[in-house]
Amino acid sequence: MAKEKIVLAYSGGLDTSVILKWLKETYDAEIIAFTADIGQKDELDGLEEKALQTGASKIYIDDLREEFAKDFINPMFQAGALYEGQYLLGTSIARPLIAKRMVEIARAEGATAIAHGATGKGNDQVRFELTAAALAPELSVIAPWRLEQFREEFPGRAEMIAYAEKHGIPVTASAAKPYSTDRNLLHISFESGMLEDPWFDAASDENKGMYVLSVAPEDAPDQAEYIELEFDKGDCVAINGNKLSPLQVMETLNEIGGKHGIGRVDMVENRFVGMKSRGVYETPGGTILFTAHRKMESLTMDRDVMHLRDSLITKYATLVYNGFWFAPERLAIQALVGESQKNVSGTVRLKLYKGNVMGAGVKSPVSLYNPEIATMEADPTKAYDQGDATGFIHLNALRLKVSSGVEQNAKK
Incomplete structure (x- = not known):
């Protein structure tokens, strides 16, 4: 009788390496490892040999x-997503893609379950499992860190390192690792360890070696x-006149932005599971792209369409952060956002200097900015009669006058 198959989201780190072996022994199952290359660079080296x-x-x-x-x-x-005013959602947006591909592999391999190494305290467990629920509700999900048996066996990193050594699993982790990281094409994040003290200065000279991008x-x-x-x-298609694919855009902007110290964020954020956590992020290319996109919109997007889209930014960002991509x-x-982007086309010029991204010009063949109307000089088009503003102000002031009158009468 064929063994049950489980597809495991595998990074090759201490946790998922131990989990791979533990799942195989505990469930007597065939484990199919899956690693998504989403820009981790050299973190992928040697993974195939290690997993096997x-x-x-x-x-x-x-x-x-x-x-x-x-x-x-x-x-x-395009949606202008920014979580709690600072976070460009680098880790959050990667999880639904990873989970989507896991589901596809599970179905192709005839697996009955998927598994992940996310802890019971974090956001990633929710992101993986909500994606699986939306795309493949028939699949079971195994989350070892939420299983009492697993937690009893591995109460800390020391026990995991000992288990790895016992089973000949090559790991580079130490019991005193100062922080954990997660890297992809959009960013790299740092959390836990020394960063759990929000008073610790992550940008100090002594800590310069932590940063990667x-x-x-x-x-x-x-x-x-x-x-x-x-x-x-709404999409960046060229940089300095060179046509690029979306991947090439991100790679190019990461290199340029990193050179100028752009995109560092240090924040205490609210996790979906209810606790606050401190995260440090590097998002050099994303910060440039986000800024440029907003400036392109300022010239080409209708005012009320922009305000409507902007009213949904907090909701949209929260959906992404909490794992509701699907x-x-x-x-x-997203359908509304897509409609709002149909005229977001043109060129943005930016000035990059010591961590800053500054606008230096914007132009578009579909610009809604008309200098003849906006000018403080004589309006040659006669499109705007300044005298019309009198009635406009009177009508908008009417409710304020009525409200004020009621309050004054109440005081008499």
């Missing part, structure tokens, strides 16, 4: 970088750099 050595019957290492940029990052940036702003070049981003229907309400908002 640890006990996986097969491993998928799928290059999803172009899909990540085109179908996840771009739509999210960017130099410290004070170490960035003393000469500003100008770049031009070309947009078509929920009907996110898809509905």
Whole structure:
């Protein structure tokens, strides 16, 4: 009788390496490892050999970088998503793509369950499992960190390291790791360890070695750099005149932004599960793209369409952060966002200098800005009669006058 198959989201780190072996032994199952290449760079080196050595019957290492940029990052940036005013959702937006591919592999392999190494305290468990529920409700989900048996066996990292050594699992972790990281095409995050103290200065000179994608702003070049981003229907399609794919856009902007110390964020955020957590993020390319996109919209998007879309930013960002990427309400908002982007086309010029992204010009063949109407000089078009503003103000002031009169009478 064939063994049950379980597809495991596998990074090759201590947790998922131990979980792979533990699942195989505990469930007497065939474990199929899956790693999504979404821009981790050298973190993928040697994963296939390691997974098979640890006990996986097969491993998928799928290059999803172009899909990540085109179908996840771009739509999210079109929506102007920013969680709690700071976070560009680098980890959040990657999870639904990973889970989507896990579901596809599970169905292709005839697996009955998927598994992940997310802890019971974090957001990722929710993101993985809500995606699975939306796309493949028939699949079971195994979350070892929420199983009492697993937690009793592994109350801490020391026990996991000992287990790995006992079973010959190669790991580079130590019991005193100062922080944990998560890297992809959009960003890299740092949390836990020394960062759990919100008074700890993550940008101190002593901590410069932590950062991966960017130099410290004070170490960035003393000469500003100008770049031009070309947009078509809300997506960046060229940088400095060079046509690029969505993946190439992100890679190019990460390199440019990192050189100028752009995109560092240190924040205490509210997790979906109810606790606050401190995270440090590097998002150099995303910060440039987000800023440029907003400036392109300022020239080309209708005022009330922009205000309507903006009124949904908090809702949209929260949906992404909480794992509802495939929920009907996110898809509905995305449809509205897509309609709002049809004229977001043109070129934005930016000035980059020591951690700052500054506007330096914007132009578009479908610009809604008319200098002849907006001018403070004589209006040659006669499109705007300043005298019309008198009635406009009177009508908008009417309810204020009535309200004030009622309050004054009440005081008599």
